[in-house]
Amino acid sequence: MNKLIVPNLLNSLNSVLPEIALSLTLVAIVVFDLIFNKNKIILPYISIAGLVITFILLVSQFGISTTAFSVSETLSFLSLDGFSLFFKVLILITTTFIVLFSISSSEVHSCSDRHGEYYALIFGMVIGMFFMVSANDLILIYLSLELLSLSSYVLAGFVKTSIRNSEAQLKYLIYGSASSGIMLFGMSVLYGITGSTNLSEINTLINSPDGNQLTFLISIIMIFAGIGFKISIVPFHFWTPDVYEGAPISITAFLSVASKAAGFAVLIRFLKVTFATSINGSGYWQLIQFIDWQTLLILFSIITMTYGNFAALWQDNIKRMLAYSSIAHAGYLMLGVAVLSNQGILAVLVYFFIYMFMNLGAFYVVMLIANKINSEEIDDYKGIGYSLPLLGTALGIFLVSLTGLPPTAGFIGKLYLFIALVDANMITVAIIALLNTVVSLYYYIRVLRAMFLVKTDIKTELKLSVLNYVVLFLLIAPVLILGVYFGPLVNFAKASVQILGF
Amino acid sequence: MMEVGLNHFLVVSTLLFSMGIYAIVTRKNAIMVLMGVELILNSANINFIAFSQFGNRGIDGNLFGLHGHLIALFVIVLAAAEAAIALAIVLNIYKTLSTVNIDEIDNLKD
Amino acid sequence: MTESVLINISLAILFLPLFGFVVTLLLGKKVKSIYLFEVFILTIVLISAIVLAFGKLSYFIDHKIVSEIEWFRLTDTIVIKLGFLIDNLTVLMLFVVALISALVHYFSVAYMKGDERYNRYFAYLGIFTFSMNGIVLTNNILMMYIFWELVGLSSYLLIGFWFEKKSAADAGKKAFLVNRIGDLGMFAGILILFLTYNTFSFDTIFQSISAGKIPFNSEFWLTLTGILLFMGAVGKSAQFPLHVWLPDAMEGPTPVSALIHAATMVAAGVYLTVRIFGLLTADAMMFIAVIGMLSAFIPATIALTQNDIKKVLAYSTVSQLGYMVMALGVGAYKFAFFHLVTHAFFKACLFLGSGSVIHAMHHEQDIRNMGGLRKKLPLTYATFLLSSLAISGIPLTSGFLSKDGILASAFAFGSLTGYWIFAVVGFLVALLTAFYMFRLIIITFHGEPRDHHKYDHAHESPFVMAMPLVVLAGLSIFIWYTPNPISADQGWFLTKWIETPELHAPNSTRFDFMQSEVVAETQQVAEHNSSHGEITYSEKYTEAMHSAHYPAMFLSLFVAIAGILTAFVFYQWKKVNVEKLTASIKPLYNFSLNKWYIDEFYHKTFVAGLLGLSKIIYWFDATIVDGIVNGSATVTRAISTFTGAFDKYVVDGLVNFMAYLSGFIGLIFRRIQTGKVQTYIVLVIFSIIILFFFF
């Protein structure tokens, strides 16, 4: 076996070229930060260059379905499949937008001498997420999740002088380390039951743990607590509103999209690879019958979406409202997982891709407005629709899409989700989700009303740069286009539901 | 008393875990909370190593091998990294808010 | 003229208004006169619609033109398509939409002059026209739903156009939210259809139903699907109990009311019901008929006491839409659509006429401050009068033909099934309609001016405003629809242009008289359905219609004239002292007029209302000898007050209660978010423990 490993390692390096590119970019940022001590304007462009190179390397992996860093014929640390590729693409797109956001963020600019660290840490997060989405081993999942967490703790409090930032940072740190500690304990128990940390190997080793059901349940729930923290599902969500409100807006946007995406990827892969015994003809998974998986997941998702929507009704701060709305969206996504079928995963992928654009868009507009009026209170948005018509309209489009009304892309996401639910005969759940959508209308409309139906005398003037226009366009266009023409996206997602091994 | 076996080690680790949680949720001082986190990581490490030592996969009779040891090592390294960042964060909090009592830091809420 | 030409023309009709919208919106701030471009576009659309109608009706009259493209594949077998369905119904409806939209554009050029968001207004009109055309043209229910929502959105923008007024902003919001309630039902219906048939296309769904495939293999579910889809129409067509938004929507500019609240948007609901007519079961039709009956009656009683010129027209619109829906419910498919078309023209004329009055009176809407305007606005008066005659159902007008048809059908329905209630209410509403329309005319145009200052400044509207009035009033004359002024049965509209569709719901679920019987039974019916080999309406219905025709005609003529005469007795010749009459029921009268008092009466609403009602009934009995006229007016007035209050406090109250409830739940949740991170972790620990024990 040892003979096999060394050539294997060398071959595997080819499979992690995108990750290597990311790491090199990280190093490059640190180096350039030292060289261009005074003028750091170059750093975001280096970041984007690194992202583009990574993207090219990633594209060359299209259609590949293989494992890397194998320790034997069947076991490996990384799975490079369509599923991980989809999420990597999604993460890369998000990161590119976040870098573009940061260029015009006044919060980031207030710490101009630490730009190097800022972009380096963003790359730390990206590397962590890349490993998360393709990790096939509990310990790798844990470590990459920690890499993501450590970088995001620092970034959540990036503006050190801001009290709000510091508080968010501390809360995030404490909540995060407690959650990951609990998750590690759960992993150690799972290791004890099965004797391995490799997901595929665990799958073959679990057989009828009759007396161990409770232990098994404990380990699963503890691991769920850790993953649930990342994707902020109720009851592991408590950090979300506080940290989202406190952190710099660009980082909030990043957390709400990319880090959530990585968490969902881990959750889905963990569920399927570890516990699926077979997949039937119509794509439904058969999971090991220790626990009633479906009930557990449905319970999580319904509580999550209901909680998120109702709590959002009362928020006066728009970031906080978006935080709750992102909790609610995690609930919708969780429903897709709860279907436990390829169709459900397809819905999750489609939804996530659309969610990326609309959520990033909403945060971008909020950031641009906050740059100007220095406030995120919904009350201060009065009359924005008239003083800043472009931003008002853009935010309107994003919010309508988040609600899920046609003809925006958000509707398509919901449509696929409901189709998956109805296909699986989960009509009641679909109806609950539908009612939730109605509730969500109230709080999204509230912002629209403040912007368009309340007239104030305050004239806000805002000069947008060319970059702002371009980024806005890049975000609005997909939200509108994917609302009517989404064939390619669905095909891409369809090609990506294949998860290696189970 | 019965001979010391796997369960004894698990009891120790469970107790450490519980006390870690207890420290996290009750102590006001942020540094105490960090100590609680360290306790939890230690308890998980004890688990890993104990399973590694006593474990048997059952199918082909393979021992768990040294994987548990290695995981424990990784966790220790990670704990060091986390402690470094955590301490920096706590110092920063102290600088901006002049307190490290977590319960006083609750401006962000509904 | 080939099919592809027609399809290309319809593409142009659909997308030109969108193009106009984008251009007008983008250049609105820079180019002051860009609105002319939008007007120009609409002119083109109108011409295209005429060409399309002409081409379709002369070359392809018996053809259905369908054109589809694949949109995306859900799975390999489920393919979602986009497509057009061009049949006679489509082209007629398109013509109506395009004509009224174009006329409203012209009218608005003068009416909205000087508004600070002049160009944006035209942009909104453009997007509205686009969405409406989309609803009309589509061949599948998914696309219809999408355009349906777009119509909702654009009407929201138009109603709330003067958002500086809080009432306008609120009205826009109310319209949007109330419509959503109906849309929810429609969406559920669409889901059921899709679940069963894996397609959204009307034709495919109908074919599957004919082949015996129905949702969940249960006739109940088919009925339910029909009712759920109809829910969408309840919202959009402002049917009871969701009609509350339409009167409030009068806060929008008046030409907008003419466009969307008389002719197009509210007609969309009826159009939807017409489209799904084939899958309705007898139970569903009964439901629809009852809803239509209530919607015809209740608003008619409310319209009696309103003093705002537009409010009267708004309630009248709801009432007339109720007629159409009721007609569909009793199986009078052709007459429902016929009334939709005729009503669109004369009601648009009435709204634009009221716009002309309001314009002349410098945005005065209260009819009590008008009077005598006949002399100042002769043209407006003439067109308004002609349209009022039409809506009241006086011979030689289009309204007479269509309304008479509906009443005759209700009559026939009564004789076939024993449910006479629809006919009775139909005639009663006809009486009320004639009464309140002429009350409106007399108070506004006859008599002496009451506000001399405004009266002196009033002047006839300019040409761009007058021309649409004349065109629409002209279309209220019978000759466009049939050569015979007392019956439309032989006219081209009903015999050539629209035909009763095939029914698809299983035979066992239909009314007895609607069951399919093989081979032709009467010459005339058979001709139209020769291609199908079976007919859908048996001889019984046709015969019943025949024998109902003359009684219904005379009766309706009688009630119309009675209503008009009553109005003249009350308001022109003042034989009855209206002041005294209202004084005798003063509390109730104020109740309806002054919405402020009712807070104090809130919990007494029902008690007081019922007591008042019983008193009035007693009074009615006692004075029946003195004069039936006075009595009936009082009763209806009382009922109108009562229904108005029901509207305001029960329906609205329910909506408010739901909002309050959800807010309350949210309030509980926020208690949890204390801001202390350690408390959060305690909660997590407890959740984990609960999960342990739960599973």
Added chain:
Amino acid sequence: MNVYDIVFYLFAALTVISAFFVVTNRNIVYSAFFLLFTFFGVAGIYVLLGADFVAIVQLIVYVGGILILLLFGVMLTNKITNVEIKTGTINIYPAVIGVGLLTGSLLAALINTSWRSVPASAPQATTAALGTILLQEYALVFELLGIILLIALIGAASIARREA
């Protein structure tokens, strides 16, 4: 009861009791010192489990690194002149109930599990073997740890350095 068992109970008692003082003592400095004993105890348990290398790393990293860091933290966030280096507690009752239930269910579950265990084998030197798998099977994880440390460095520096 053989020597192995006695030593185990000694270390277990040291670990658990000092950990108890860590979480209950009101004086942070004392807590930190008790944490030192806990770490020692854990290291001893590692040795008993035949994990010699891990035990050494535990001593070096935990005792030599992390604990010192924590002590620095204590000192930097409390004025040295202030004799009262004490801190309060919150959430006592819910915490006692929650942690009690958690411990109870964990213990009940773990003890009643039928682990696939074999009697412990005689301890062997593990260092060389660990080195081999670390750089062969776990090479990827090893590299990832490198990145984590780099990020920790950058992050800590970013927070701690003075604003220009």
